[in-house]
Amino acid sequence: MSIRAEHELHTRRRGRNLGIGLMLGGFVLLVMALTYVKITNIDFNNLPGGAIQTQESK
Amino acid sequence: MTDMSTTPAGEYEAQLGDYFALLKPRVMQLVVFTAVVGMLAAPVPVHPVIGFASILFVAIGAGASGALNMWWDADIDAIMRRTQNRPIPSGRVQPKEALAIGVALSGLSVMMLGLAANLLAAGMLLFTILFYAVFYSMWLKRATPQNIVIGGAAGAFPPVIGWIIATGSFSIEAWLMFALIFMWTPPHFWALALFMRNDYDDAKVPMLTVTHGRRATRRHILAYTVLLVILAVGTGFTAIGGPIYLVTSAVLNGMFLLGAIRIWQRDENDSEADNFQVERKFFRLSLWYLFLHFGAILAEATLRGYGLGGWA
CATH class of the missing domain: 1.20.120 (Four Helix Bundle (Hemerythrin (Met), subunit A))
Structure with missing residues (x-):
């Protein structure tokens, strides 16, 4: 009996696995985009604890 | 360890579309549309990326409650002509898979909506999921002829959530x-x-x-x-x-x-x-x-x- 590189199960589930892979990839991209937007839209001068003190402003 | 033994060759293998059908896509359309209107009708503008992500998580939350509803109602879905072809009664998806998907997507959607928009919107989404899956599906639907009247609230929350995404308040x-x-x-x-x-x-x-x-x-x-x-x-x-x-x-x-x-x-x-x-x-x-x-x-x-x- 020869060794099969790909199990029959993988063939049957190819569409499903591809779909889940694409969704996970999309989720990662969405979290990256959200993080970028959140960080670039923070008003650092109006944070609840007061403005963040940077090295330059001290 | 895999579950290869549960679906031997020749048996039906659930496809992505079967799992998607668990999320009640037609109901999701209504949820997305009304939530978008609620968000855009609010007097506070929302960043497009935050708006898109928030509505997506509301849709996933709605889908999760649909999956939980299908898991709980599998017995009556199998009897009614209108619902006989749903994934569980037709045998395409196992009930425990629907339960797992419903619980996992509920947690994911609420958590991500809290991070993307605000905690009040996430709280309202959680309340809506529980209202539909637990209060309506598990209790009201089989208990009282007012099931549709009170349960209708679950479908009415999305524009409120949309509004809260934008404004952070009621x-x-x-x-x-x-x-x-x-x-x-x-x-x-x-x-x-x-x-x-x-x-x-x-x-x-x-x-x-x-x-x-x-x-x-x-x-x-x-x-x-x-x-x-x-x-x-x-x-x-x-x-x-x-x-x-x-x-x-x-x-x-x-x-x-x-x-x-x-x-x-x-x-x-x-x-x-x-x-x-x-x-x-x-x-x-x-x-x-x-x-x-x-x-x-x-x-x-x-x-x-x-x-x-x-x-x-």
């Missing part, structure tokens, strides 16, 4: 949109129950048609429609209304009221003679009714951005 306008869907749900579903006659009887779901009879259901449709007409037209004079909304609403409510009166006037012999033509037409109109009302609210909100729209 307001009267958000609750007006809630009330519009809440009052629309009973006549919509009772019309369906009138022409899907034996489904609910066979499944022993205490719909109004089963517990109080079909004559009483016709009276209830008319009564709720009258209340809905007052509410829907009245909304036209509020901050989310305007001339476009008012004209749209006046036409739609005139047609809807006429349909409800016709349903009330008919008896079972009339309905059976023409295979429930009037009831079916009223049901189809109800879909357009909600879509066009929210479309008009969206139109007013969009025009407001250009200094037009609304009453100002």
